[in-house]
Amino acid sequence: xxxxxxxxxxxxxxxxxxxxxxxxxxxxxxxxxxxxxxxxxxxxxxxxxxxxxxxxxxxxxxxxxxxxxxxxxxxxxxxxxxxxxxxxxxxxxxxxxxxxxxxxxxxxxxxxxxxxxxxxxxxxxxxxxxxxxxxxxxxxxxxxxxxxxxxxxxxxxxxxxxxxxxxxxxxxxxxxxxxxxxxxxxxxxxxxxxxxxxxxxxxxxxxxxxxxxxxxxxxxxxxxxxxxxxxxxxxxxxxxxxxxxxxxxxxxxxxxxxxxxxxxxxxxxxxxxxxxxxxxxxxxxxxxxxxxxxxxxxxxxxxxxxxxx
Amino acid sequence: xxxxxxxxxxxxxxxxxxxxxxxxxxxxxxxxxxxxxxxxxxxxxxxxxxxxxxxxxxxxxxxxxxxxxxxxxxxxxxxxxxxxxxxxxxxxxxxxxxxxxxxxxxxxxxxxxxxxxxxxxxxxxxxxxxxxxxxxxxxxxxxxxxxxxxxxxxxxxxxxxxxxxxxxxxxxxxxxxxxxxxxxxxxxxxxxxxxxxxxxxxxxxxxxxxxxxxxxxxxxxxxxxxxxxxxxxxxxxxxxxxxxxxxxxxxxxxxxxxxxxxxxxxxxxxxxxxxxxxxxxxxxxxxxxxxxxxxxxxxxxxxxxxxxx
Numbered sequence: 051x052x053x054x055x056x057x058x059x060x061x062x063x064x065x066x067x068x069x070x071x072x073x074x075x076x077x078x079x080x081x082x083x084x085x086x087x088x089x090x091x092x093x094x095x096x097x098x099x100x101x102x103x104x105x106x107x108x109x110x111x112x113x114x115x116x117x118x119x120x121x122x123x124x125x126x127x128x129x130x131x132x133x134x135x136x137x138x139x140x141x142x143x144x145x146x147x148x149x150x151x152x153x154x155x156x157x158x159x160x161x162x163x164x165x166x167x168x169x170x171x172x173x174x175x176x177x178x179x180x181x182x183x184x185x186x187x188x189x190x191x192x193x194x195x196x197x198x199x200x201x202x203x204x205x206x207x208x209x210x211x212x213x214x215x216x217x218x219x220x221x222x223x224x225x226x227x228x229x230x231x232x233x234x235x236x237x238x239x240x241x242x243x244x245x246x247x248x249x250x251x252x253x254x255x256x257x258x259x260x261x262x263x264x265x266x267x268x269x270x271x272x273x274x275x276x277x278x279x280x281x282x283x284x285x286x287x288x289x290x291x292x293x294x295x296x297x298x299x300x301x302x303x304x305x306x307x308x309x310x311x312x313x314x315x316x317x318x319x320x321x322x323x324x325x326x327x328x329x330x331x332x333x334x335x336x337x338x339x340x341x342x343x344x345x346x347x348x349x350x351x352x353x354x355x356x357x358x359x
Numbered sequence: 360x361x362x363x364x365x366x367x368x369x370x371x372x373x374x375x376x377x378x379x380x381x382x383x384x385x386x387x388x389x390x391x392x393x394x395x396x397x398x399x400x401x402x403x404x405x406x407x408x409x410x411x412x413x414x415x416x417x418x419x420x421x422x423x424x425x426x427x428x429x430x431x432x433x434x435x436x437x438x439x440x441x442x443x444x445x446x447x448x449x450x451x452x453x454x455x456x457x458x459x460x461x462x463x464x465x466x467x468x469x470x471x472x473x474x475x476x477x478x479x480x481x482x483x484x485x486x487x488x489x490x491x492x493x494x495x496x497x498x499x500x501x502x503x504x505x506x507x508x509x510x511x512x513x514x515x516x517x518x519x520x521x522x523x524x525x526x527x528x529x530x531x532x533x534x535x536x537x538x539x540x541x542x543x544x545x546x547x548x549x550x551x552x553x554x555x556x557x558x559x560x561x562x563x564x565x566x567x568x569x570x571x572x573x574x575x576x577x578x579x580x581x582x583x584x585x586x587x588x589x590x591x592x593x594x595x596x597x598x599x600x601x602x603x604x605x606x607x608x609x610x611x612x613x614x615x616x617x618x619x620x621x622x623x624x625x626x627x628x629x630x631x632x633x634x635x636x637x638x639x640x641x642x643x644x645x646x647x648x649x650x651x652x653x654x655x656x657x658x659x660x661x662x663x664x665x666x667x668x
Contacts, residue, residue, distance in 0.1 A: 175636075
């Protein structure tokens with residue numbers, strides 16, 4: 051098998067050069083390359099790619115900024131892949147951490163300065179036997195299903211098509227257009243769907259009202275999927291048990307925002323996938339996609355320009 | 360199969376009556392019973408059991424108080440079983456919650472009142488690829504191994520005999536007498552062994568000194584297994600990353616104790632297995648042991664009077 055010329059930009063790093071080589075590629079100039087691995091933002095991306103470029107591998111998992119940038123429209127004949135899935139492990143682990151911390155009442159434990167056992171007892175819950183709805187069955191959602199299974203959780207998976215998600219612990223798959231049926235019969239909700247016009251404020255006042263006073267809402271996707279004002283109100287009123295948010299709307303969450311002070315809100319500043327974990331995960335993703343490109347197999351995380359993610 | 364007469368004390372509850380019936384027993388007076396399910400403390404336990412009692416099922420998982428009470432010595436011919444294992448699910452879930460919260464830097468996130476992303480990034484770790492030593496491969500330890508597997512953790516299991524623990528994710532089983540070899544090559548430690556003279560201060564100054572500045576020590580067993588003074592010193596000095604403690608020594612932890620104020624200590628007041636979760640789990644345990652008693656099979660969690668647990 052001949053080595054396939056792959057360009058690497060905006061800068062070359064040893065880690066990604068090795069990742070390209072491991073997949074069967076050779077780092078080459080853009081003009082002689084068949085593909086481009088772009089380890090940067092839309093800013094600085096080539097205005098017009100050479101005709102020889104068939105495929106571009108982007109670094110980010112969420113690609114709203116890339117849609118806004120017009121890069122896809124300028125290159126209708128080029129296949130773009132995101133890093134969706136590459137960072138799924140770390141984000142799914144973070145989601146489970148937020149859910150467990152919420153269900154077992156950790157925030158108040160962290161604030162405690164004395165042994166408040168009798169007071170805390172009734173607030174410590176368990177995931178065992180709980181029903182958890184995961185909205186979005188992409189890389190993060192599927193990884194989370196795997197993590198949740200040994201806890202004895204019953205998962206309701208929500209995806210666009212409703213095509214059954216076949217994984218241990220999944221008791222039901224619901225298509226997105228029937229999501230409204232799910233709220234009254236779930237214990238907790240994890241939002242792991244892409245940000246699109248359709249998913250904006252997917253969790254709003256009406257949805258929160260149907261959850262339980264012990265329900266936790268976890269968002270590790272994008273802030274826009276949850277109606278922040280409605281969430282703050284539900285947290286103040288005790289309509290739900292709490293919220294674990296790695297993403298917020300607005301983001302960054304400004305100082306003085308009520309979410310900082312609510313005892314039943316956990317905010318992590320979009321750090322579920324920190325740079326030091328991301329780099330190694332992206333290199334593995336690049337190797338796998340180059341291996342597929344070289345051998346003519348379907349690429350992972352191909353961006354659907356029409357669907358918008 | 361005839362129904363076996365089982366006594367229930369100190370009080371009869373509907374849940375346990377049903378549990379006894381479900382296992383093939385009938386609730387009977389102590390004098391006519393072949394076994395006793397004791398849903399209480401050593402205080403109030405019969406001074407002398409009738410000769411017809413062959414077996415006593417106790418409610419607690421840790422049985423130090425029962426050894427101290429002299430109940431076992433007064434009844435050398437009776438088999439005693441604890442509730443060890445019955446509560447393993449909830450305690451193992453709690454242990455994993457503490458470990459995840461520590462590794463992903465949750466305590467400081469909970470205290471934050473502003474978006475400190477750049478500051479937090481380097482502190483957010485992952486369990487993926489980490490080596491976790493679990494000291495004690497009883498019910499809790501084994502359940503924890505099951506929970507940890509999908510996270511991509513390498514587990515070192517420590518038990519008395521060193522007989523290999525065969526479970527996915529266990530890369531090595533180390534006998535307790537070789538525990539000293541483990542400290543330099545583990546990332547985190549979970550203490551899940553019974554409290555005996557041999558396990559007192561199992562984690563002390565010398566052990567902590569061999570761990571990493573990112574290591575978390577989790578104790579969900581008994582406070583005496585960890586040398587509290589040495590732990591406080593290690594937490595102050597940054598010798599280890601942090602500690603998650605559901606049990607402490609002394610317990611309850613008194614107000615003003617340094618562990619309450621250390622930012623890298625998480626204390627939960629022995630509430631990993633709260634009463635509302637315990638009752639249902641104990642009922643299931645009773646049913647299973649009565650089923651075994653009725654059919655002449657080995658009982659679960661038989662107390663070893665010589666070994667002391």
